[in-house]
Amino acid sequence: MKFFEFFSFTDPNIRYVVVGSILMTVCSAVVGCFTFLRKRALIGDAVAHSVLPGVCLSFLLTGEKNPFILLIGAFITGGLSIFLVEYITTKTKLKEDSAIGIVLSVFFGIGILLLTAIQHGGNANQSGLDSFLFGKAASILPEDLYSFGLVGIILLIGVFFFFKEFTLISFDRNFAEAIGLPVKILEFMLTSITVLAVVTGIQAVGVVLMAAMLITPAAAARYWTHNLTIMMLVAAMMGAVSGIFGAYISYLAPSMPTGPWIVMVISMIAIVSFAFAPVKGVFARLRKQIKNQKQITDENILKLFFQLGEKDQDFFTARSITSLLERRSMRKDLLKNGLARLTDQGFLSKTKDHWKFTEAGKVKGQRVARLHRLWELYLTQYLQLAPDHVHDDAETIEHIITPELEAKILEQLKYPEVDPHDTKIPYKDF
Amino acid sequence: MIIQVPNPILEVHDLTVAYHRKPVLWGVDLTLPAGSLTGIIGPNGAGKSTLIKAIMGLIPLSSGFVKLFGKDLDEVRQKVSYVPQRESVDWDFPASALDVVLMGRYSQIGLFKRPRKADKEVAVECLRKVGLQNFANRQISQLSGGQQQRVFLARALAQDADIYFMDEPFAGVDAATEAAIIEILRNMTTSGKTVVVVHHDLQSAVTYFNWVLLLNMRLVASGPTEKVFTQDLLQETYGGKLTVLAKVGDLLEKQQFPSREDKA
Incomplete structure (x- = not known):
């Protein structure tokens, strides 16, 4: 079984590849949190594409694939791209997005040009250089691991020691400058760290998709927490998972580029986060909406029982669905569900297709009716709205007024007797 | 009418500031007494925020200098918020x-720590x-505008400075919060701190501040306050724009x- 062979990590080559992939993806995920929070995702993309000409130039000049030399070349052109984007943005009328577009395509174009020239140049050493395009985790050799690993560890240490300062310049640059932090130097360091993270990551992920490793883990992690430290740890973990997976794919199918696979995995993780994260996730929000809808239906039914009770001067008459629908049109299925729920909750009691208030139900129905009428009165008095304009508004507001707000409204309106339509405002009897 | 004070806590001399070469403040000369609660008042685009940003060294000056406690900002940063x-x-x-309030302590904590x-x-x-003791662990996006403003104020208090520059601390806050904030600012000045506030409501300015700067691209x-709040000066600040200057x-x-020949 290939699976067990891989995950037992007995083969030292597999160990190198796995450790290398994890380190690379973790580094970019951690550093990417700052890129994400500073809203510099596109710059990350520009840098990633711009390291390619640097890698190629280093190879052309030295004729060998020494990882340290390639790293230096990549760092220089990557850094140059950021400098150019900033220069164009400040010195010309072009906006940042255009500047990024220009720099990215020019650098990447030159990179591809050089790469093609190298491939046709007949240098036997060049095989494998093209794996920098889309990444090839399986090609990580021990000496790569040492050099890229060293850089990665320096990055993580840098983030650890300057965590406080990097956070502050990401959140409030002006304040950081005002308290005398060397903001320019810190920004330069953070930029350098970002470039280095990109450079170390390209062997596993490749230049084309590297920006995804910078941004996606951070964006996904942001959904799970409000704490930056935890966000970084979550992002790092997500990065590690995608890194291991990338290494595994590379092991199964050595001719397959790993970058796209790593990015697929991290994207899946991100999609799951967007969908299922508590509070911010799509499903959590949907659940909340359904809950609100149920609350509105239930409170409207109780209000309806109360209004009918007022009319008949008997709040505890049992009523059928037809008699309820005579007074207020509702979707029948919603009404049925609501009646069943309210019976379960003890606000109504049911006998043979007829429902009637319990004592608790009456109190609740009365409160909704009261809030509705109070709000109508508030709108006519304080917003000078005409009495025939206030009903629809009160229909929604009656469901969200808290007891504290109710007390405040009562105080301002001085415990009024009737609403703008001369209906009596019902108060609790004590 | 620009009244200069002896031993000022803040001195601004011939300050001109330009954005993209377009001057937004022209030749400002002013001094502030220690312990004052100062309001910077003026219409939109008068350069109110620009003035305090320039004082804080956040934007380059075209000309002039700023002294705090008689010294350069870099020598006294710990005392300025x-x-x-x-x-x-x-x-x-x-x-x-x-977390945000703790940022006010960063300069005392120092790098790495x-x-x-x-x-x-x-x-x-x-x-x-x-008044936010119960909100310490609340995520800042879940705070109301007024509460966010108070978090910023708390961060400034945590710096324990001697002079405070505040850019529109009353923007987007409700009446109760505004009252609470001005109360805190008053307490700060009675205990000897100096507070400078960018403000744009004329009505409340009279009661809030004991020193006022009227600004409209120039000082x-x-x-x-009682000497500066005259019909004529307000007219000069808010009335007709200086079209030639603009x-x-x-x-x-x-x-x-270049707005100054030697700064091309």
Whole structure:
């Protein structure tokens, strides 16, 4: 079984590849949190594409694939791209997005040009250089691991020691400058760290998709927490998972580029986060909406029982669905569900297709009716709205007024007797 | 009418500031007495925020200098606090109210080090002073506008400075919060601190501040509130725009001309 062979990590080559992939993806995920929070995702993309000409130039000049030399070349052109984007943005009328577009395509174009020239140049050493395009985790050799690993560890240490300062310049640059932090130097360091993270990551992920490793883990992690430290740890973990997976794919199918696979995995993780994260996730929000809808239906039914009770001067008459629908049109299925729920909750009691208030139900129905009428009165008095304009508004507001707000409204309106339509405002009897 | 004071806590001399070569403040000369609660008042685009940003060294000066406590800003930064506009930051940042207030302690903590227990206690105490003791661990995006403003104020208090520059601390806050904030500012000045506030409501300015700067691209007046709040000076600040001044500014921008010859 290939699976067990891989995950037992007995083969030292597999160990190198796995450790290398994890380190690379973790580094970019951690550093990417700052890129994400500073809203510099596109710059990350520009840098990633711009390291390619640097890698190629280093190879052309030295004729060998020494990882340290390639790293230096990549760092220089990557850094140059950021400098150019900033220069164009400040010195010309072009906006940042255009500047990024220009720099990215020019650098990447030159990179591809050089790469093609190298491939046709007949240098036997060049095989494998093209794996920098889309990444090839399986090609990580021990000496790569040492050099890229060293850089990665320096990055993580840098983030650890300057965590406080990097956070502050990401959140409030002006304040950081005002308290005398060397903001320019810190920004330069953070930029350098970002470039280095990109450079170390390209062997596993490749230049084309590297920006995804910078941004996606951070964006996904942001959904799970409000704490930056935890966000970084979550992002790092997500990065590690995608890194291991990338290494595994590379092991199964050595001719397959790993970058796209790593990015697929991290994207899946991100999609799951967007969908299922508590509070911010799509499903959590949907659940909340359904809950609100149920609350509105239930409170409207109780209000309806109360209004009918007022009319008949008997709040505890049992009523059928037809008699309820005579007074207020509702979707029948919603009404049925609501009646069943309210019976379960003890606000109504049911006998043979007829429902009637319990004592608790009456109190609740009365409160909704009261809030509705109070709000109508508030709108006519304080917003000078005409009495025939206030009903629809009160229909929604009656469901969200808290007891504290109710007390405040009562105080301002001085415990009024009737609403703008001369209906009596019902108060609790004590 | 610009009243100069002896032994000023802040001295601004011949300050001109330009954005993209377009001057937004022309030749400002002013001095402020220690312990004052000063309001910077003027219409939109008068350069109110620009003035305090220039004082804080956040934007380059075209000419002039600023002295705080008679010294350059870099020598006295520990004694100076700055509260940026609330909208200048992204409140969706993953941080709690306490995290933000702790940022006020960073210059005392120093590089590399983590906040100590003492810093946390100071931060909690500052949150209490602004009435947010129960919100310490609340994510900042879940705070109301007024509460966010108070978090910024607490962060400034945590700096324990001697002079505070605040950019529109009353923008977007409700009446109750505004009253609470002005109460805190008054307490700060009675205990000897100096507070400078960018403000744009004329009505409340009279009651809030004991020193007022009237600004409209240039300093119209600086002095005790009762002397500065005259019909004429207000008219001069808010009435007719100085069209020639504005036109010259536009021209400098368009022609890419330096506003000072030696700063090309």
